[in-house]
Amino acid sequence: MTPIPPTRRGACPAFLAPMETGDGLILRLVPADGRLAPAQLRGLADAARRFGNGMMEVTARGSLQVRGLAPETVGPLQVAVAALGITPRIGLAVDVSPLGGLDPSEVSDGHPLAAAILAGAEHLAGQLGPKVSVVVEGGGAVSLAGQKADVRLVATGPGQWALTIGNGPARVLPEAEAAAEALAALSAIAALGRAARATDLPGCDGRARLAEVAPPLGLMPLADGTLAFGFGLPFGAGDAGQFAAIADAAEAAGVRDLRPAPERTLIATGLSEGAADTFAARLAALGCVTAPGDPRASIAACAGAPACASAHVSARALGPVLAEAFAPLLDGTVSLHLSACTKGCAHPAPATLAFVGMDGGVALVHDGPASGAARPVRPEADFPAAVASLAATLAARRAPGETTRALLARLDPVGLWAGAATKRNDDVTSRAE
Numbered sequence: 001m002t003p004i005p006p007t008r009r010g011a012c013p014a015f016l017a018p019m020e021t022g023d024g025l026i027l028r029l030v031p032a033d034g035r036l037a038p039a040q041l042r043g044l045a046d047a048a049r050r051f052g053n054g055m056m057e058v059t060a061r062g063s064l065q066v067r068g069l070a071p072e073t074v075g076p077l078q079v080a081v082a083a084l085g086i087t088p089r090i091g092l093a094v095d096v097s098p099l100g101g102l103d104p105s106e107v108s109d110g111h112p113l114a115a116a117i118l119a120g121a122e123h124l125a126g127q128l129g130p131k132v133s134v135v136v137e138g139g140g141a142v143s144l145a146g147q148k149a150d151v152r153l154v155a156t157g158p159g160q161w162a163l164t165i166g167n168g169p170a171r172v173l174p175e176a177e178a179a180a181e182a183l184a185a186l187s188a189i190a191a192l193g194r195a196a197r198a199t200d201l202p203g204c205d206g207r208a209r210l211a212e213v214a215p216p217l218g219l220m221p222l223a224d225g226t227l228a229f230g231f232g233l234p235f236g237a238g239d240a241g242q243f244a245a246i247a248d249a250a251e252a253a254g255v256r257d258l259r260p261a262p263e264r265t266l267i268a269t270g271l272s273e274g275a276a277d278t279f280a281a282r283l284a285a286l287g288c289v290t291a292p293g294d295p296r297a298s299i300a301a302c303a304g305a306p307a308c309a310s311a312h313v314s315a316r317a318l319g320p321v322l323a324e325a326f327a328p329l330l331d332g333t334v335s336l337h338l339s340a341c342t343k344g345c346a347h348p349a350p351a352t353l354a355f356v357g358m359d360g361g362v363a364l365v366h367d368g369p370a371s372g373a374a375r376p377v378r379p380e381a382d383f384p385a386a387v388a389s390l391a392a393t394l395a396a397r398r399a400p401g402e403t404t405r406a407l408l409a410r411l412d413p414v415g416l417w418a419g420a421a422t423k424r425n426d427d428v429t430s431r432a433e
Contacts, residue, residue, distance in 0.1 A: 012028065012130060012131060013025075013026040013027060013028040013065065014027075014028050014130060015027060015028060015029055015030075015078070015081075015088040015089075015090065016078075016090060017130070018069060018074055020309075021303075021307065021308050021309050021310075022305070022306050022307050022308045022309040022310075022311065023053055023055070023067055023068045023303075023306065023307040023308075024052070024053065024067065024068040024069050024070055025068075025069040025070065025071065025074060026065050026066070026067050026069070027052075027065065027066045027069055027074065027077060027078075028059070028063050028064070028065050029044075029063065029064045029065070029066070029081065029086070029088050030062075030063045030064070030088060030089040030093070030260070031064075031086055031087065031088065031089070031260070032087040032088060032089045032090075033087065034096070034098055034259055034260070035098075035257040035258065035259045035269075036086065036257060036258050036259075036260075037257055037258075038247040038248075038250040038251040038255055038257075038258060039084075039247070039251070040084045040085065040086055041243060041244075041246065041247040041250070041258055042243075042244050042247035042248070042251075043080070043083075043084040044056075044064070044066070044080075044081065044084065044086070044243070045240040045241070045243040045244040045247065046240065046244065047066070047077050047080040047081070047084075048066045048067075048077075048240045048243075049240040049241075050076075050080075051066075051069060051073040051074075051076050051077040051080070052066045052067055052068040052069045052073065052077065053067055053068025054068070054239050054240040054241075055067040055068055055237065055238075055239055055240075055307070056237070056238060056239070056240060056243050057236050057237045057238075057264075057303070058232065058233065058236045058237075058260055058261075058264045058265065058266060059236065059264065060146070060147075060236075060262065060263060060264055060300065060346060060347065060348075061093075061095065061147055061262060062095070062098065062259075062260040062261045062262050062264075062265070063260060064260055067303075067307065091125055092118065092121050092124070092125075092128060092132065092133075092134065092186075093132075093133040093134065094114045094117055094118050094133070094134040094135075094136065095133065095134070095135050095136070095144060095147060095149075096110040096111055096114045096136050096137075096138070097110060097137065097138055097139075097140055097142045097144060098142055098259035098260065098261045098262075098267050099140060099141060099142050099220070099222070099228060099259070099267065099269075100138050100140075101223075102222045102223055102224065102228070102269065103138075103140035103141055103142070103220070103222070103223065104221060104222070104223045105139070105140045105141055106138045106139045106140030106141075106155070107138055107139035107140070107155035107156070107157065107158075108138045108139070108155035108157075108158060108159070108161075109138055110136035110137065110138035110153070110155065112175075113136050113153060113161065113175055113178065113179055114134070114136045116179045117134055117136070117151075117179055117182050117183060117186075120179065120183040121183060121186050124186055124187065124190045127190035127194065128186065128189060128190050128194065129194045129195060129196065129197070131197065132150050132186070132189060132197065132198075133147075133148070133149050133150055133151075134149060134150065134151045134152075134153075134182065134186075135147050135149035135151070135152045135153070136153045137152070137153065137154045137155065138155045139154075139155050141216060141220045141228075142216045142220075142230075142261055142262065142267070143211075143213045143214075143216075143262070144213075144262055145210070145211040145213050146210055146211055146212065146213035146262065146263065146349060147210075147262060148208075148210065148348055148349075149164075150165070150166060150185070150186075150189060150197055150198035150199075151163070151164070151165055151182045151185050151186065151198060152164040153178055153182060154170075156172055159174055159175050160172055160173070160174060160175070161173060161174075161175055161178040163178050163181055163182060165181075165182075165185045165198050165201060165204045166197070166198030166199040166200075166201060166204030166205060166206075167198075167199055167204060167205060167206035167207055167208050167209065168198075168201075168203050168204035168205075168206060169203075169206075185198060185201065188201055189201065208349070210348070210349035210350075211349075212335050212349070212352075213262065213263060214263070214292060214297075214332070215230070215232060215261075215262070215263035215264065215265050215289075215292070215297050216230040216261055216262070216263070216265055216267060217230045217231060217232070217265065217289065217290060217291055217292050217294075217297060218230060218280075218290065218291055218292065219276060219280075220267075222269065222270075226256075226269065226270045226271055226272065227271045227272070227273060227276045228267050228268065228269045228270075228271070229267065229268045229271055229276050229279060229280060229290075230261060230265050230266070230267045230268075231265060231266060231267075231268070231280075231283050231288045231289060231290045232263070232264050232265040232266065232288060232289045232297070233264075233287075233288055233289070234287065234288075234289060234296050234319065234320070235264070235296065235299065235300070235301040235316050235319045236264030237303070237316060242286060242287070245286050246258075246266070246283065246286065246288070249279060249282040249283060249286070250268055250279065252278075252279075252282075253268075253271060253275040253276070253278055253279035253282070254270065254271065254272065254275050255268040255269065255270055255271060255279070256268075256269045256270025257269055257270070264300075292332070295323040295324070295326065295327040295330045296319070296320075296323045298323075298326075298330045298332075298334065298335055298336055299319055299322055299323055299326075299335075299336045299337070299338060300335070300336070300337045300338070300346040300347035300351070301315045301316045301318070301319040301337075301338035301339075301346055302315050302316065302338070302339055302340050302345050302346040303315070303316055303340070304316050304317065304318075304338075304340035304357070305340060305357075308340060308341075310340070310341045310343060311340035311341055311357060312340055312341055312357030312358055312359060312361075312380075313340050313357035313361075313362055313380045313383075314340070314380070315338040315339060315340040315346075315357060316338075318338055318355075318380075318383055319338055321383065321384045321387060322336060322338060322355065322387055325384075325387040325388045325390075325391040326387070326391050328391070328395055329391060329394060329395060329398075329404045329407075330404070331403055331404050333352075333403040333404050333405035333406075334352035334353065334404045334405050334408065335347070335351045335352050335353075336351060336352065336353050336354075336355070337351035337353070337354040337355065337356075337370060338354075338355050339354060339355070339356045339357060339370040340357040341356070341357050341358075341370070342356055342358070342370050342371050342373050343370065343371070344356075344369050344370030344371055347369075347370070348369065349369070350367055350368045350369050351365075351367075351368075351369075351370075352366070352367060352404075352405060352408060353365070353366060353408070353413060354368065354369065354370050354372075354373070355383075355387075356370045356373035357380075358373055358375070358377050360377050360379070361377035361378050361379040361380055361382070361383075362377055362378050362379075362380060362383055362386075363375060363376070363377045363378075363417075364413060364414050364417040365414070366408060366412075366413050366414050367408075376417075376418050378417065386417070390413065390416055390417060393416055394407060394408070394411070394413070394416075397411060
């Protein structure tokens with residue numbers, strides 16, 4: 001497959017508007033109440049198998065995606081979702097912590113504020129672009145700080161919220177005033193047209209301040225005395241059989257519901273301590289990521305070729321190679337991004353190291369987004385040896401007690417990558433002579 005130019009489409013796949021890519025149409029589903037019963041997840045996996053190519057994903061924002069649909073199978077899948085009793089979120093994206101109202105460590109439950117914003121924004125339906133979003137972060141075990149937002153509200157205390165519009169300055173306001181200001185911002189965005197974002201508003205176009213956020217993995221206590229358990233599939237993707245097996249394991253463990261969560265994870269709630277241990281063991285046997293120490297948890301990888309029509313490399317297939325090579329260096333201070341093109345869909349924020357597919361191979365970006373990729377590149381076929389060499393060089397130069405982030409700050413990883421590429425080219429020239 002020849003990659004198409006990685007142009008921005010100005011939209012994302014949605015439940016009512018699937019998007020065409022290399023392996024067919026992608027349909028994105030966000031349950032309106034943020035949760036699925038195990039039986040509903042099993043039913044969705046069956047529908048993905050019957051109407052798509054059987055591949056499913058959990059995105060960085062905690063959405064579910066079904067891949068490989070054809071135009072004639074979109075309708076039947078949507079009917080199947082309704083028959084399962086799943087109500088999809090339609091319209092403005094307002095994201096709240098999946099454990100809001102259940103997390104004893106949260107500052108405030110964001111659901112009431114989110115509901116007020118959704119109700120107040122109903123008259124803007126059809127006027128806001130499909131990428132416009134609101135994040136309401138109440139604090140606690142699950143962070144939303146890594147998610148882009150046109151309007152962001154962060155709880156600072158009971159009834160108090162820090163409001164940020166686009167990349168402008170934050171202002172702490174009482175809840176009612178914060179809701180009103182958020183709605184005013186959304187109205188102002190809508191007045192500029194469907195292509196507008198908050199950064200188009202006066203004073204809101206400063207530098208983005210997205211944080212690197214660890215995925216919510218492992219056990220988390222809930223306010224009702226039960227436990228939640230966060231986990232993920234490698235790089236957020238799996239086939240329908242894996243998702244069905246997860247549903248079976250959840251049902252057997254007495255899981256109340258499964259909640260799609262940020263950083264490509266799912267959170268099971270309502271577990272007893274003994275059941276949680278059994279559930280975790282079953283997930284590990286299914287190949288899931290269940291602990292922060294798993295190197296796969298530090299790597300974001302897009303679908304890549306051949307699933308994505310913009311892809312230059314098979315990013316997701318290269319993920320395990322990168323995880324194995326860099327495992328000794330993944331100390332929690334760095335993030336890695338494997339992007340099959342310069343769009344960087346899997347990790348919009350800058351990553352510590354981004355390996356980016358370009359025409360002819362893979363480039364490296366240090367502390368930047370995939371869009372900053374530039375030559376030289378390493379051929380995809382050389383990727384396993386190249387990342388192994390880079391990781392070994394970095395490990396050999398790390399001082400005792402030095403973090404990987406500090407190590408990369410004093411070295412030049414892009415230069416090391418370029419030097420390796422130059423050396424290989426010189427070797428090829430020498431052999432030719």
